[in-house]
Amino acid sequence: MTAVDPNLLSNARSDRVRQVAALGRRAVRDKQGLFLVEGPQAVRELLRYAAPATDALYVTEAAAARHTDIMGLAEEAGVRAHACTEQVLAAMADSEAPQGMVAVARRVDVPLEAALDAVGDDGFAVVLTNVRDPGNAGTVLRGADAFGAAAVLVSAASVDVYNPKVVRSTVGSLFHLPVSVGTPVPELLSACRARGIRLLAADGSGPTSLPDVDLHGAHAWVMGNEAWGLEPETLALCDDAVAIPIQRAESLNLAMAATVCLHSSAAARH
Amino acid sequence: MTAVDPNLLSNARSDRVRQVAALGRRAVRDKQGLFLVEGPQAVRELLRYAAPATDALYVTEAAAARHTDIMGLAEEAGVRAHACTEQVLAAMADSEAPQGMVAVARRVDVPLEAALDAVGDDGFAVVLTNVRDPGNAGTVLRGADAFGAAAVLVSAASVDVYNPKVVRSTVGSLFHLPVSVGTPVPELLSACRARGIRLLAADGSGPTSLPDVDLHGAHAWVMGNEAWGLEPETLALCDDAVAIPIQRAESLNLAMAATVCLHSSAAARH
Known part of the structure; x- marks a missing residue:
């Protein structure tokens, strides 16, 4: 699993975690042109259909081990995955149960x-x-x-x-x-x-x-x-x-x- | 509006309020054969289609004034309405916004x-x-x-x-x-x-x-x-x-x- 960054993100109050979590707010999404994609099923579809829109991928080690297909898609797409603790992932996500995986993506709407x-x-x-x-x-x-x-x-x-x-x-x-x-x-x-x-x-x-x-x-x-x-x-x-x-x-x-x-x-x- | 009991229920911690609120729990519903019907739209349908199943009706004075058609249906059906404060109604209801009206009804399922x-x-x-x-x-x-x-x-x-x-x-x-x-x-x-x-x-x-x-x-x-x-x-x-x-x-x-x-x-x- 070489695509997973070995530096485990473990501080749920870090600037990076706050920046990701801030995408739960429309004003922040509108300004940055980014949004949250939560859970393995949605992340899989992002990587299958709109991989170039992927800005970052955050996974727990357990989820990476469970969803090797998704990690393979990320690797193919050149998306680097950041390993996180469950606490970090929970702090980033809007949902109560992001099932170990959150991506940040750029807007995918078309003219x-x-x-x-x-x-x-x-x-x-x-x-x-x-x-x-x-x-x-x-x-x-x-x-x-x-x-x-x-x-x-x-x-x-x-x-x-x-x-x-x-x-x-x-x-x-x-x-x-x-x-x-x-x-x-x-x-x-x-x-x-x-x-x-x-x-x-x-x-x-x-x-x-x-x-x-x-x-x-x-x-x-x-x-x-x-x-x-x-x-x-x-x-x-x-x-x-x-x-x-x-x-x-x-x-x-x-x-x-x-x-x-x-x-x-x-x-x-x- | 003679159908409204003039004794305003204002104690959100009374036994009656607790008994109604307990119907939010399945075990209590199963035991008593009663359930909650919340909001004017659902109460109206109860009184129109299954009035004999109505056990009790609780309304705020504002809701009674706003929904004279429902109060008329209650009166026709011989259902006595109990006037409540907003606080009592909120304590009885499962929903956050019961819109001033909660009924208790007997089960309506058929064999x-x-x-x-x-x-x-x-x-x-x-x-x-x-x-x-x-x-x-x-x-x-x-x-x-x-x-x-x-x-x-x-x-x-x-x-x-x-x-x-x-x-x-x-x-x-x-x-x-x-x-x-x-x-x-x-x-x-x-x-x-x-x-x-x-x-x-x-x-x-x-x-x-x-x-x-x-x-x-x-x-x-x-x-x-x-x-x-x-x-x-x-x-x-x-x-x-x-x-x-x-x-x-x-x-x-x-x-x-x-x-x-x-x-x-x-x-x-x-």
């Missing part, structure tokens, strides 16, 4: 135009507008990945995709497909329209029923806030507002609605 | 045979085996409700559906459809088979692809544990093991998989 290129003439994407809950955003990213969406477009005023809770709940999906962030909603939707990407608002009170929508051709599902849904101005910029037929229950939550919409887009391509 | 009656010849159900996370169980209940499942069958060794986190995340669905609890997995599956209910295991590595499954006729989706999936013995008792076609991502999480399966069963009935 909006690059994400739209990925959608092309026949792909589908998902647009998050004002989505605030990290778990929901993570689940939508995971669903987009699972169902073969071409891109995820996250508006300004949505949760930070580099929030450690988002990164954890995507289980690596953040590294699998193009994600753009930070564009205000009107500009984001205009850019889609300019590319001929049909904008389908996911809206429980929409006039069109999901089974009646043609899901061939380039389109994007536009998702609103967890509590209040889509803003009227956002709805007005969409081509159609689509409701998932339901029997009972007040409404599906955001993650469930996005899962059904993305699955339907994938199914139309089978 | 397994009654739940199977509801499935009949053409309904569909969902079976939870070894599901442990309250949020997942709540989301599955909510999905079952939304997509018109006839029943939810929760095995022994799964999370308690009366866990306050489950109750909160179902947003009332627990009161909308028959839920049976506590049957060991083999007996549960045998009882389904004896009724001619086809057992479809939701299994990411199953041999049958979801679009190829005939979802007409009585069937039940059998869901496994969040981390390890379905036990081999459970899989062996099912009629088919069905995978949702995915492009990337290691696998969908339990709640996403259940959402897609239940939506597909509903779509086959449109």
Whole structure:
């Protein structure tokens, strides 16, 4: 295991540990362009799909011994691993149980135009507008990945995709497909329209029923806030507002609605 | 608002408050056959769909004034509301923000045979085996409700559906459809088979692809544990093991998989 730096980091109050832990705060992430990737599963996906974005890797000796595949990926990528005590790792991580492994990575988002290129003439994407809950955003990213969406477009005023809770709940999906962030909603939707990407608002009170929508051709599902849904101005910029037929229950939550919409887009391509 | 008991409960350390708060613990719920229903939305659904199960209702004066519809439902149902201070309500509730309203209700689950009656010849159900996370169980209940499942069958060794986190995340669905609890997995599956209910295991590595499954006729989706999936013995008792076609991502999480399966069963009935 020559890739592991033999100088064991054991001072949980050192400057380095504080600097890594500070990435739990959005202001620090925004300023430094870095974020935390916690746990073996997420670190593995980082090294597989976005190794050049890896800035540093911190592991306990036990975790390095347990995950030789990950240490091999790190070595191939020329990423030097720093050995740490459990205490150091716990102090760095946002989660309570980082399972012996934390990486620091540089941002992996792409410019909006690059994400739209990925959608092309026949792909589908998902647009998050004002989505605030990290778990929901993570689940939508995971669903987009699972169902073969071409891109995820996250508006300004949505949760930070580099929030450690988002990164954890995507289980690596953040590294699998193009994600753009930070564009205000009107500009984001205009850019889609300019590319001929049909904008389908996911809206429980929409006039069109999901089974009646043609899901061939380039389109994007536009998702609103967890509590209040889509803003009227956002709805007005969409081509159609689509409701998932339901029997009972007040409404599906955001993650469930996005899962059904993305699955339907994938199914139309089978 | 004559239904509100004018004797304001203001001692957060009283026996009554401690007794209500103790319902946050499974052993106490099991012994007493009572559970907590927190927040106006869940209390409203309790009073609408299962009012006779209401044992007590605790409200702040502000919440009673804000939710006159709920107070009206309580009055119609002959449920006496006890006025409380914010402190008393916070001490009773499991959640950090019960929004001024907590009810104590008697169990609402039905015998397994009654739940199977509801499935009949053409309904569909969902079976939870070894599901442990309250949020997942709540989301599955909510999905079952939304997509018109006839029943939810929760095995022994799964999370308690009366866990306050489950109750909160179902947003009332627990009161909308028959839920049976506590049957060991083999007996549960045998009882389904004896009724001619086809057992479809939701299994990411199953041999049958979801679009190829005939979802007409009585069937039940059998869901496994969040981390390890379905036990081999459970899989062996099912009629088919069905995978949702995915492009990337290691696998969908339990709640996403259940959402897609239940939506597909509903779509086959449109």
